[in-house]
Amino acid sequence: MQFSPLTTRLGAEVQGIDLGADLPNDVAGALYDGLMRHQVLFFRQQNLSPRQHLALAESFGEVDPGHPVYPHVEGYQSIVELCNEGNSAPDTDDWHKDLTFRAEPVFASILRAVEVPTVGGDTLWASMSAVYDSLSAGWKSDLEGLYAIHDMGTFRNDYLRKGGVAAVDEALAEVGSAVHPVIATHPVTGLKYLNVNQSFTRNIVDLTQGSSDEVLQYLYQYVRRPEFQVRFRWENDSVAIWDNRITQHYAVCDYLPNKRHMQRVTINNDRRGG
Template sequence: MDVAKITPAIGAVLTGVDLSAPLTQAMADALYAQLMDHQVIFLRGTDLSPAAHLKLAESFGQLDEPHPLYPHVEGYERIVKLENDSGAPPDTNTWHTDLTFKRVQPFASILVARVVPEVGGDTMWSSCYAAYDRLPEGMKQDLEGLEAIHDMGDFRNSFPSKEQLDSALPRFGHMIRPLIGRHPVTGRKFLNFNEAFVTHILDLPTNAANSLKTWLTNHMNKPEDQMRWRWQAGDIAMWDNRCTMHYAVADYLPAYRCMNRVTVIRDARAPED
């Protein structure tokens, strides 16, 4: 396996990996080690079948249940089929860490590009490790011990009626998480904030909480922490959702884009919560 870093902060391209062959434990462990080191890893030009996609995801841990709203690949209900064009515009063009409002935050996602537009449709990732490391020492101390409320946030826009939104709010609820997280495997600290789902910071008045949210949003929106991936059909991306944010750039409409995603909710190699 050859490893080429994409930026100093985040991302690596792996070559010399043959995923058409049966996945061995040694290969799964090697991929996992690269994921822990680089936060998001890529393989170019694979011909990964849906069955092999699931097998790869299962080597990382427990898979998510079938998605209640999104369509799935025929015959594979745990593989979400993400299709977008002018008739179905995307809704992930904002910086976010997936589903931080759920009690069990997903560990990782494995995304396979099936059809990509000729131009556009890139995805960006950002390192929450790097965002923490750049904090002034005084701000690190100030944020230690503070907790943020994560709820549905931007997902409120996905419900077509007020009635559906009203019924969804108690069903999804919220989660309280520390602003400074510590990765369960690497032990590294990261800035555990994303503007899409954090609605309030506990123990602060609303005005002060909003001001801090704006400061953190601006702090985390720095190119030094980010990378951008230009997709080709057959590419695979795997990212650690605990310590990264991502942004699917919606600049390709009316062209068609189709991606297959499997979400791993529990890390088989991490200590039990």
């Protein structure tokens, strides 16, 4: 197995491994170590069946039972279908970390390209440890010790379309909110990282809404700097595995009306590293 870094901050393409095979412990361990080092890994020509996709995810930790909004692969509740074409625009073209409105945000995700357009449809990832490292000493000091409230964000739109304001209120009560530190420490690598995202972070605790908005908007714009990012051009049967704790991602919507069909499994907990 070979890791070829794509940038100095995050991202590596991996060769010499069949993700659909039963991985020996040493190979699975090396794959995990590579993920900790590079934060997001990319693979080509991996024709995974749904069962193999799930088995790969289970080798890392406990698989999420299902997304609160997105549809799933028939017979596989844990495999999310992300399919867009025609006038069906996605809602993933925003910088985000998955499911941070939960009290325990998810560890990682494994995304497989089923059918991608010949042009467009790339995904970008950004390293939140690289973002933190580049902040000034003053910003680091000001943000340390702050907490922010996260909720389901623009998923409100999905519930509003289905059942109006009553459905939104019911979903907010059911899904709930969570409070997380603005600056967090990775449990395995010890790296500090920025822990807010535009999709789900609503406001900073103990700040007025206006002051919170000013701070968060500065941070969101800062995340967009290209030097923190890696961009992946998908092919059919490509796979990406990323550490959701320390990265954000953005699925570029520049391919409609053409079809982009992806399948994703989310891993709730890190079996090896806590």
